[in-house]
Amino acid sequence: MSLQDQNSSSETAAFRRPASEVMRLARMGSSHPTRLSFLRVLLRRLTDEDWVIDRPVWEVDAKGLGHAVYRVKGPERTYSLVAFSHDLPAEMRSDRVIATAWDATFTLFDGDPSPEDIARLGDNVPLQEAGRISPTELTLARANRSVRLFDHVVGALSQGQQPDPEEIAAVGYLMRTTAVYGSGKFGAADRDDIAARPELAAPFQVEMLTVWLIRAFTVDIAEHMAAVKGGDRTVGLSPEIRRMLGVGNSTGLGMAPFIVRHPVLLNNWIMAREEALARVRAQPGAADDAVAGMGKALDAAIRNADIWRSVHPVQVEKLHDLRRDLAMVSDKLSDWDTQQPRPWDALWTWGSETLSHEGQEALLALMLEPHGDLVDDLADHMGADEAATFRLNGSMPIKDLRAILESEYAWALSIDFTSPENIARFWYVSEEKLEPRLGERASEEGATLEQPLCIARLIAELYAALQGFDDATPVASLLLAHPEHRYTVRRAQIAQHHPFAEVHDNLIAADMLPIDLLRCKLAFFGANQFDPRSDRWVRINLFQGAPYPDDVQAEKST
């Protein structure tokens, strides 16, 4: 069910931000993870439902070769991460999708794998894209070591020492995943077949579970290698240092088209977040524990901004803004009048008038943090039944379609596509590993094979085509005469009922930054420490500071 169907949202409508504000790339590129982020949804469920997690198999030799199984038992079902550990020569270590070998490879098995299952997976999972998995597998993933930190940690532990916390903070993870595939890729189970399970209804839950279990593996393999090296002298990682380690993720352009190709899903993510903010702002008062909770979250955000490193000039500037803004929020909280009417709205209004995009989006996350009871149910509305919006409405009169374009796409119709800088780029799929890429129209081959991600221009072309049609003509006639607009008409009809379905910027402009699209999506995953390595390639950290499998049980029993 989508949020639009809910009556409750009308009470908060006055506090909701418009799409014209929210869906700009500059703001999407300043997104921060919130308690509605998908990894937080997963961790809440694991804890609330007393999931039991163990590691029934650890068959890894002295060279670090072998496999392991991490098993998660929920109320109704069991899931198992099958991990394969490899010995990767340094010269083969690449995070690109064109890599052919990795330090470790993984699959999430639906149930408890038999030895025969593991043998079959051992023949396929290490090959990644060149292998095949089956409907009993839910994801396929791989990871590479952070060589520097991995070696440092193994070295220290093998000498009976804890690693240097500075080194840990500087990198933040022992391994980074370079792809986590789900949704029927390479023969895996289709999303439709598992989406009805309550624990997998929210988006990307199997992917998040995979990554969370990979995190446990990265620590186990480091401790294993340390024990091989140091024998009896070896110690395990201290709980405090272990907690500081997340899982890195390296990702590129492949992720950017996703949010353009899934307009209903994007709408539902943004809508849930915006509705959450509106609910918080709409509250008549501020409870003491909520105020204290936000203060605690602010402290954590300041620490996070402190260890957040990037050398990319765009991100360096944003980090500067963020640190300054968080300090301003800290000052503001000291004289924030929590007794005034709608104090949260007053705080938000101050922030939106005072802070940069970075600071505003960080403030949003902070304001949601102490309001779990008020907003967590919104996570149930972040999935999307895309089949339900696939069928076009051919009876719609051209007049109505034109009205949609003029109201929902005014931002697109205002762009001048005769100007070279507004058509400077083109999205395409490379023959090589079918990797999505972005080319320069003026200097690169392949623009005739452009992917339909240039939504603004497609809308402008559709709008021009409509000029030749009478108002009363049905869309069905238009499509019969102009099949090339079928894709765009479908989107426009979706946008009519999904205000946050479209990025309100020109995705082929010369100055467009693909990392802005990546950051928005990754923030919904729950990613921290966004670190661009170019304008189209980033590293992030997932699950840093989160509990490990044994912590979940220990924290629950205390």
Add this chain to the structure above:
Amino acid sequence: MNTQPHDQTRGDSTPFFQDNQAAPLSRNEVASLCMKAARGAGMSWGMAEEAGFAAAWLAMHGIDGPGYLCTHLKQAQGREWAELCPSVARGDWRAAGGRALCPIVLGATLCDYAALSDGPVADCSITLGKVDCPILMLPFLANIAQKNGVSITVSWAGGSVVVGQGSDWPETASGALAALPSEAELSLTAQQGVATDPPAGQSPKANTGADTISMLNTFAMRTTVPASEQSRAGAGSTLDDND
């Protein structure tokens, strides 16, 4: 067909099936591969999505949608839109030049006209004429049957199939349509009635042959741009990963 089983320069593993092996593709793979193949064979993006939908719907009901689509794309590629699309008039949707209609274009257009008086509304009778691989129309007709609350009959000289009646209608209908000669002239009628949405199997095998997948991949690869040093360099990190 597979001389380099571990060639990792290809983005999915569908080329790696052996010749006689039926390929257990996921529905997502079917939809994605067929959408790209249809685009590669010349369909517009929006129509290619319809092709992906149709192939995945058939696969979900145990019918080799990718195989039928592949057969159709081979004969339809390069043909002009005007030859493939229906010429819509009340009661007569035959193609302008009298050649076989594209079942994807016909199916999608029938859906577009589902609530319009020239379309497949209750009590209509529409001459379709020749339709290439008519099985590929079934997913669209199933959509219309559901939406309009009608049962749809596709008839030809000496036979007919009913869409939306009985739980096993996809099997019955696809069997009868598969046996039709290519010159069969079809017509469509709709009657008011509650349509049955056939139950989909849990991940049934598409039973798609390796040759079909290879051919669809060949079509799909026409949508891709050959790699160049410039494109490869632009796609990744500008910094080393070995840190």
